[in-house]
Amino acid sequence: MMDWTDRHCRFFHRQLSRRALLYTEMVVADAVIHGDRSRLLGFDPAEHPVALQLGGSDPAKLAQAASIAADFGYDEINLNVGCPSDRVQSGTFGACLMKTPALVADCVDAMKQAVVIPVTVKCRLGVDDQDIETALDELADGVFARGADALWVHARKAWLAGLSPKENRDIPPLDYDRVYRLKARYPNWSIGLNGGINSLDEAATHLGRVDGVMLGRAAYHTPGLLAGVDRLLTQGQEGEPTLVEVVEAMAAYCARHIAAGGRLSHVTRHMVGLFHGMPGARRWRQILSTEATRPGAGPEVLCEAFAAVAEGPVRSAA
Structure with a gap:
């Protein structure tokens, strides 16, 4: 790996x-x-x-x-x-x-x-x-x-x-x-x-x-x-995180990474498969593969990508 x-x-x-x-x-x-x-x-x-x-x-x-x-x-x-x-x-x-x-x-x-x-x-x-x-x-x-x-x-x-x-x-x-x-x-x-x-x-x-x-x-x-x-x-004792929770956490993480001098794509390149097998997967991949790689892209791109493929908004960390 x-x-x-x-x-x-x-x-x-x-x-x-x-x-x-x-x-x-x-x-x-x-x-x-x-x-x-x-x-x-x-x-x-x-x-x-x-x-x-x-x-x-x-x-x-x-x-x-x-x-x-x-x-x-x-x-x-x-x-x-x-x-x-x-x-x-x-x-x-x-x-x-x-x-x-x-x-x-x-x-x-x-x-x-x-x-x-x-x-x-x-x-x-x-x-x-x-x-x-x-x-x-x-x-x-x-x-x-x-x-x-x-x-x-x-x-x-x-x-x-x-x-x-x-x-x-x-x-x-x-x-x-x-x-x-x-x-x-x-x-x-x-x-x-x-x-x-x-x-x-x-x-x-x-x-x-x-x-x-x-x-x-x-x-x-x-x-x-x-x-x-x-x-x-845990044999069913613990549940699963929601996609909203995951994307919100990652948007906040991206904001910190960018503030430290990094680029959004350093993080989002690992996230393109998140919606694999679900409705909207292709649109999610397209946005992360294009918009997230542009110079100056911020965590709002991640939030917008999620909004484009899922029901309900995600809080932006921008």
Whole structure:
């Protein structure tokens, strides 16, 4: 989800669910250590609970980056061992680390010694010609032995040779049963599942077999489904936010962002799918894709877009 789940996206998603754990886009450990930390790690307090996803393969650097992130107030550190992109492979981290489970375990151990917040791992079933039974078990054995608090498994292999990152999200077949078997092997450890989950009904089915479900592109492209997460997690005890409440909160947030020197489109680019599958969705997308991108556009554009597709006005924060 690099370049997608930035702080503006996460603030938006938080308006839809108070209980979901939000994850950042992957940030490389070296960037955290040497880069602009405020830009890379800054987030709104409303985003809690929020986890930082780190990329890297040097235990010492990951420990240092994790410590910096903990000082920023993150609730969890997640090590990415699943991303198949070319730039990740060239840095010897991401999915290629599935081939070196002992190193991944060392990385987890180093981070666990550096922070008191949870340290988790996100991985694939395996890569290239690996046997997914052996590869996944070896990785899980190693990271749990060194104290990992949870393992999130994208239920596909990654083919580092022959498939593009986009193809790796769709072509390798999903194998949820393999993740279920891993959970049966580790009944007392937290195992979460990711990959190809497009609805809360599907998520609820998986939650009968694993401890958590991670939504990526479905949550981004159809964010409205997040509005039902709290109801699902509380078995109906909590309701859903209204679209008016969400848009009002986002208009106020946009006003603050613009006042700080930002642009409306930095935020609204993440909101184009809010009305997906509902009347007015096309008009909503049109306005956010054109009017919200104009120089000087303010939060009133968001309010006007909502008024154009929904019944009743929304209070402007302009």
